[in-house]
Amino acid sequence: MMWIEHLQNIRTVAVSGHVRPDGDCVGACIGLWHYIKDNFPHIEADIWLEPSDEKFQILEGYDQIRRTDDKERNYDLFIALDCATYERLGGACAYFDRAEKTICIDHHVSNAGYADINEIDGDASSTCELLCRSMEPEKISVRAASALYTGIAHDTGVFQYNAVSPDTMRVAAMLMEKGIEHTRLLDETFYKKTYRQNQILGKALLESMRIMDGRGIVSVVRRKELVFFGVEPMDLEGIVSQLKMTEGVEVAIFLYETDNLEYKVSLRSRELVDVSEVASYFGGGGHVRAAGVTMKGTFHDIVNNLTLHIEHQLTEQEEK
Secondary structure, X not given: OOHHHHHOOOOEEEEEEOOOOOHHXXXXXXXXXXXXXXXXXXXXXXXXXOOOOHHHHHOOOHHHEEOOOOOOOOOOXXXXXXXXXXXXXXXXXXXXXXXXXXXXXXXXXXXXXXXXXXXXXXXXXXXXXXHHHXXXXXXXXXXXXXXXXXXXXXXOOOOOOOOOOHHHHHHHHHHXXXXXXXXXXXXXXXXXXXXXXXXXXXXXXXXXXXXXXXXXXEEXXXXXXXXXXXXXXXXXXXXXXXXXXXXXXXEEEEEEEEEOOEEEEEEEEOOOOXXXXXXXXXXXXXXXXXXXXXXXXXXXXXXHXXXXXXXXXXXXXXXX
C-alpha cells in the first residue's frame, strides 16, 4: 500500500524531516504539505522543521513551517521525509512517538526503516522524486511543483550527480510543465551566495590539503572561524562538493567543529569509493557518493580514521 492511500481516513497529519534541513528536505515537506492541502481539504496538516536557510523563503508555504515545542500534540499520521534515522527527526520525535500511525519516505540507502510503513528507495535521486512517483501529476499545483523541483535540483547538484536517472529528468520535466519559475528557483536557492558564504568558501578552499597521494582532499572550519566570519553551519553547504571538483581527487572530506573535540563530517566521492559505507562504520550514513557523520576526536585523528577506510576501498578497487 502506497503512503498516499493512508491519507483517506485521517483528520490530522504531521510532516517533518531531518535536523539541519537541506533543499530536498525542505522541498519535500513543503511540496507534500501543499499536495495534502490541495487534495485532502479535510486534513489538518502541520510541517515541523528546524530553521533552514532563509533562501528557501522563496517557496510558498515556507512561512507555515512550525518549530517544535514542549506541548503535547497528537496526530493521526506522522510522515517523516528524507530522514535516515529516527534520531535525526530531532524535536519532532515526540510527535512521531504519539502518532497513531507513522510513515517514512526516504532515499538514503542507510535507512533501515523505523516507521510503521517505510517507502525507501536508495536509487531515487531525492526524496522529492520519490514523492512525485506516487502523486497524480494533474493534482500537483504550481506551488507544490516549485517546492518539489527545488528539492530534486538541490539533491542532484542541479542534475549532475550519479543518482540522476532518466526517470529523474522525466519527473523534473513534468514539474516544469506546471509553469514553475525554474530558473529563478535555482538562482535564488542554489547558485546565489552571500558575501559571508563566499568568504568562508574561499577560506576552506585556500586552506584545503591534498591527502592520500592526491586522491583525497580535506578542509576544516573551526568554531572560532564560524564566529569570526559570522556564519552558521547552513552557510557551509556546497563546500565539500566544490572540494570534490579538484582535479585528480576521488574523495573530498569537509569537517566543521560543532563542540570541543566534535566535528560534523561531510564526505563526497567521484566514482570508486562508497562513502556511505565509511560513514555508516562510524555511526553516520547517506548515499554511495554523498554521506555524513558526526565524529569525536582531534581533527587529525578523525581524518586518519576516515582515510584508513577510504584507502582500503581504493586498494580493493585497484585489485579488481
